[in-house]
Amino acid sequence: MPSRSQPAVPLWELAQLRRLPAHQAMDQPTLTWIAEHRPEQAVRTVAVADLLADLPVLLVPKATWFTSQQAADGIHGVRHNARVCLLAALLAQHYRLESDQAAALCLSAAVHDCRRRDDRADPGHGRRAAAWLSHHHPAVTGAFGLDLSAESVAAARTAISLHDVAYPAFSPAQHRAYRRAEPLTDLLKAADCLDRYRLALPRWWPDTSRLRVSVPGWLHGVAADLMLHSEQAHLDGASHHDALTHARQIISRLP
Template structure:
């Protein structure tokens, strides 16, 4: 394994963000991660015991439209963490087995068609089209086929995950009515992983959501970022870093 140490003298993501100089492709560095680690969210409750082990789907690097995005802040680890957070939220909100799996599949690919780490309008729509063509590769990670209706709802959630509710067009509002639970939960899980971003004003803001994530899940989301990103910086593979992070939910694994 090769350690991903930050280039000596290079500005950190946090410094670049503060100076409004973030590049198109943004990779975590130790200085930025140290700052994130020192900003742990305050929570009032411990995580409960979940009825089912949460599912985490790790996207393949070949799923990414832009290879440089696979290891960036919107890359493999982000998509996998959102998949895990989606699985937890799906249980919290009582989704059935098929829709839990569909939500995790949507989360695993929601950013895979990004061209860069900026706003990149339309990347949700592109990822939904990719998922519709390649859903078999994604659901193979689940270990079973999913009903067509669940696949369509997953694609709809992907297509709208990057569009704020207040900017929905009439057509997008119609699409929302077909998959409100998956869309709401994917947006919430994606929001919870914003602890990876280099400015606190970009961190999770539940006022932009239509469901309220449980308080304890903020600490979990923060810890997942710290553990997975630190392991990757220390030289772990993406899979190894994510498995290491997932252990906070089941230390016996």
């Protein structure tokens, strides 16, 4: 597959000018800029081959689950959701979640942004994705090969519905829902936060002070590597699934 055409003005320049469009796709100049400005905290210091070897098959959502092909290809699309899924699996492993909880967390991560309408502020997209999952969860869990209880699917929906709402902004009803799915919500927010290294301004990169769980330092380097390698592979012409598989294989081989 040939490499993808590049825009006249890259995302990182548009971000500086505050002119980012509603739909944003990674471009080569922006990815190169991010790699060159990678912060010290996102330089990986530990090997993760054993950790990745113990994880299940990567869950890559279908492009048809998104609001449009443009959304599926964008910075909140297929690759972002799949990376958040892998990062969530690593967090589930770190926090020793039970298998059903870990699977529900990965499910929530894999589709958490599937109802976004644009790549700028899109209030309510978590609620829309949760509603979408309530109607489509048999097909989604079937596609992923997951066998989850009704309670686990409900917890995944709750985590999705709250992932885009800041903790201080929770309504009383959201607080009550959060208490029923606290671990999943906290870890989904953390995994989603870790993939922010794909964004075009450093001030948008992960700020773990906003989280309610501790993120191990080594995960920042994994998140940055996963993003850089998968986005580069996709820019070079790989499919979503192949780009993510390629990135996971590279990370597993790095010292």
